[in-house]
Amino acid sequence: MDVELAKPFIKAAVDVLSTMAQIKPAVGRPYIKKNNVAAGDVSGMVGITGKQNGSVSLSFSKSCAVSIVKNMLGDDISDIMQDVKDAVGELTNMISGQARAGLAEKGLVFEGSTPTVVMGDGHTISHIARTPIMAIPFTTPDGDFTIEFCFE
Amino acid sequence: MAMLDDFRTKEFLDQITILNEISGSKNPEALPELVDLLKNPIGDTSIDYMVVNALNAVLSCCEEEVIGGLTDDHEGYNILCIRVAGEYALKNAVPTLMSMAEAEKDPDRLMEIITSLARIGDPAALPVFRSFLDHDDPFIQSACIEALGSLLDEESIPRFKAMIEDSEAPDRFEVCDLTSWKAVDTLAGFRTEDTVGFLVEKLHHKNPMVRRIITDALVSVGPMCAPLLLDAFERGNADSRTLNANVLGFIGDRSGADGLVAAFDRGLAEDENVRYAVYEALGRIGTMKGIICLVDGLAETDELLLMAVIGGLEKHVNPGMISTLTKLLAGGDDQAGRLSKAIIASRATAIFDALYENQDVADALMDALSRSKDPEIIEEFRSILAGIGGERSEADLARLPKVASGTRQALAADDSRSMCAMHRAILTDLGFVPFVAANGEEAYELIEEGQEFDVIITDMNMPVMDGMELVVKIRNTQGMENIPIIMVTTESEVSQQDLASKTGVTAFITKPFKPDELKGKITEVTGG
Numbered sequence: 001m002d003v004e005l006a007k008p009f010i011k012a013a014v015d016v017l018s019t020m021a022q023i024k025p026a027v028g029r030p031y032i033k034k035n036n037v038a039a040g041d042v043s044g045m046v047g048i049t050g051k052q053n054g055s056v057s058l059s060f061s062k063s064c065a066v067s068i069v070k071n072m073l074g075d076d077i078s079d080i081m082q083d084v085k086d087a088v089g090e091l092t093n094m095i096s097g098q099a100r101a102g103l104a105e106k107g108l109v110f111e112g113s114t115p116t117v118v119m120g121d122g123h124t125i126s127h128i129a130r131t132p133i134m135a136i137p138f139t140t141p142d143g144d145f146t147i148e149f150c151f152e
Numbered sequence: 153m154a155m156l157d158d159f160r161t162k163e164f165l166d167q168i169t170i171l172n173e174i175s176g177s178k179n180p181e182a183l184p185e186l187v188d189l190l191k192n193p194i195g196d197t198s199i200d201y202m203v204v205n206a207l208n209a210v211l212s213c214c215e216e217e218v219i220g221g222l223t224d225d226h227e228g229y230n231i232l233c234i235r236v237a238g239e240y241a242l243k244n245a246v247p248t249l250m251s252m253a254e255a256e257k258d259p260d261r262l263m264e265i266i267t268s269l270a271r272i273g274d275p276a277a278l279p280v281f282r283s284f285l286d287h288d289d290p291f292i293q294s295a296c297i298e299a300l301g302s303l304l305d306e307e308s309i310p311r312f313k314a315m316i317e318d319s320e321a322p323d324r325f326e327v328c329d330l331t332s333w334k335a336v337d338t339l340a341g342f343r344t345e346d347t348v349g350f351l352v353e354k355l356h357h358k359n360p361m362v363r364r365i366i367t368d369a370l371v372s373v374g375p376m377c378a379p380l381l382l383d384a385f386e387r388g389n390a391d392s393r394t395l396n397a398n399v400l401g402f403i404g405d406r407s408g409a410d411g412l413v414a415a416f417d418r419g420l421a422e423d424e425n426v427r428y429a430v431y432e433a434l435g436r437i438g439t440m441k442g443i444i445c446l447v448d449g450l451a452e453t454d455e456l457l458l459m460a461v462i463g464g465l466e467k468h469v470n471p472g473m474i475s476t477l478t479k480l481l482a483g484g485d486d487q488a489g490r491l492s493k494a495i496i497a498s499r500a501t502a503i504f505d506a507l508y509e510n511q512d513v514a515d516a517l518m519d520a521l522s523r524s525k526d527p528e529i530i531e532e533f534r535s536i537l538a539g540i541g542g543e544r545s546e547a548d549l550a551r552l553p554k555v556a557s558g559t560r561q562a563l564a565a566d567d568s569r570s571m572c573a574m575h576r577a578i579l580t581d582l583g584f585v586p587f588v589a590a591n592g593e594e595a596y597e598l599i600e601e602g603q604e605f606d607v608i609i610t611d612m613n614m615p616v617m618d619g620m621e622l623v624v625k626i627r628n629t630q631g632m633e634n635i636p637i638i639m640v641t642t643e644s645e646v647s648q649q650d651l652a653s654k655t656g657v658t659a660f661i662t663k664p665f666k667p668d669e670l671k672g673k674i675t676e677v678t679g680g
Contacts, residue, residue, distance in 0.1 A: 003330070003334075004267045004270075029290060031329055033328075105235050107208075107239035124596070132361075
């Protein structure tokens with residue numbers, strides 16, 4: 001079940017980033033981590049509720065987040081901090097929405113919360129469930145990011 | 153269908169109403185027009201999305217059309233039919249889905265087919281799931297493991313075992329991958345002596361996360377593991393006995409306590425680490441035999457072991473144990489001194505409360521309490537004394553020292569309550585203000601709150617976040633790159649220490665240790 005839930009998020013992340021930011025991320029090998037903190041420089045997180053409850057986070061390295069913003073906004077950057085925050089929130093929302101739409105087509109209906117964005121070098125955020133967390137590392141030419149899933 | 157005539161030219165609100173009605177009625181007559189709307193979308197995202205929903209509803213009543221759609225050329229309709237077959241568990245779709253899986257090269261589409269077959273749950277599809285257990289894509293592998301597990305496919309058990317065996321290979325054991333997790337959970341789900349027994353044998357897996365997952369899986373299997381764990385306890389070395397006893401304690405079944413007491417009586421807990429783990433487990437389970445064994449343990453002379461005994465008894469205070477303790481403490485000998493110190497250091501407030509009635513004993517405990525330099529411990533017993541009330545306790549309250557906090561701070565993380573108490577005592581003795589945490593995450597929260605530490609002591613194996621992850625996080629935290637970290641471990645395997653060294657541990661100390669050894673190590677790494 002967990003794997004079936006996670007896969008659409010990966011596909012959505014690749015789709016959304018390539019469409020919105022012209023970045024084609026390469027998917028690495030997923031692994032399990034037992035701690036429930038996601039680490040990165042900029043993270044977007046959404047809570048997912050439905051048949052199972054959990055959370056999904058996307059944590060970007062600073063360089064990756066900045067290059068996404070540049071690709072999305074071109075030279076029209078007014079306040080890099082605010083723009084990175086907005087962009088990561090927006091991307092997280094789009095990825096969550098697209099993945100949930102895919103799941104709904106299989107009869108797996110989930111609600112997604114409004115994304116929360118956390119910024120700060122090497123910050124951590126906590127997932128709600130106490131089960132193992134599946135982490136999928138992605139690499140892009142401008143830096144790395146990680147998607148993490150945690151479902152009860 | 154008349155309702156859908158001229159659909160494209162209708163108003164937005166009318167379109168929504170019509171599609172909603174079809175979703176409710178699931179009228180098969182709407183199918184051809186809906187398929188056309190899917191294949192040639194209107195272009196309005198919300199309407200197109202509703203078309204998919206209406207189509208999903210109608211297809212739920214049209215099995216033949218769904219099966220036909222599995223081979224449709226249109227990508228979107230094809231995927232929808234694969235999903236609908238799974239959602240409504242259409243068994244007749246299985247043969248087509250199976251042959252599609254065999255021919256499919258695209259991993260995303262293959263994943264759709266596999267999950268659809270998994271949701272149908274027909275044993276006829278077993279060969280397909282088995283054939284993809286070695287697929288390159290770990291998601292496909294894992295989906296197959298889950299599917300085979302829910303169908304309880306005994307033929308695949310050796311494959312699952314091999315996955316866990318292989319994950320211990322020198323080039324792989326540092327990462328816990330998706331398949332190891334799924335294989336452990338699936339083997340536990342069989343709940344047979346063979347599969348659970350295998351997991352018990354693998355409790356000492358080289359990867360700490362796999363070990364944790366196996367522990368959780370065995371705890372969820374529950375009492376049926378007890379005889380297998382006890383059997384492994386009999387045969388194992390000190391390290392595996394320690395882990396077996398821990399899991400028996402977490403399971404909390406009476407048979408586990410009885411077995412541990414029997415093994416204890418046969419001299420299988422001579423090793424101090426094993427004895428420590430047995431005492432903690434007996435304290436968690438709390439059977440009569442276990443409590444008697446803990447009461448016998450009051451004769452231990454090692455400080456740490458005594459704290460485990462007291463910590464265990466604290467949860468099951470009874471008159472018999474209190475009368476034994478009273479006699480021992482009233483003796484006034486060296487052992488009485490050790491016991492009162494252990495009661496105070498492990499914050500055994502329930503035992504303290506019960507013993508306080510006897511004045512001699514109360515005096516001995518108050519002496520030990522007055523010698524404690526730990527402000528939190530003194531505060532805790534202060535509130536117990538205030539609760540007891542009466543002249544004597546008021547006089548004792550007045551006797552308690554006002555402790556000035558040290559300026560140096562230290563953090564200790566350990567999931568064992570008695571180990572935390574021991575660290576606390578050692579650190580206060582050295583003049584540190586001690587902070588303790590039950591796991592790496594709690595420890596890291598303290599760091600995130602902005603607490604600053606001069607030294608950090610951490611256990612290697614802890615739930616939620618283990619010691620190694622904690623060290624990695626600390627080392628990646630600005631300003632904490634060089635803070636001394638001491639890791640406490642019972643692991644005799646060199647590989648574990650190697651792994652930990654790479655993460656940035658300053659020094660190791662192996663359990664069992666005398667408090668002075670740890671004190672020496674702390675002094676050494678903090679430069680006095």
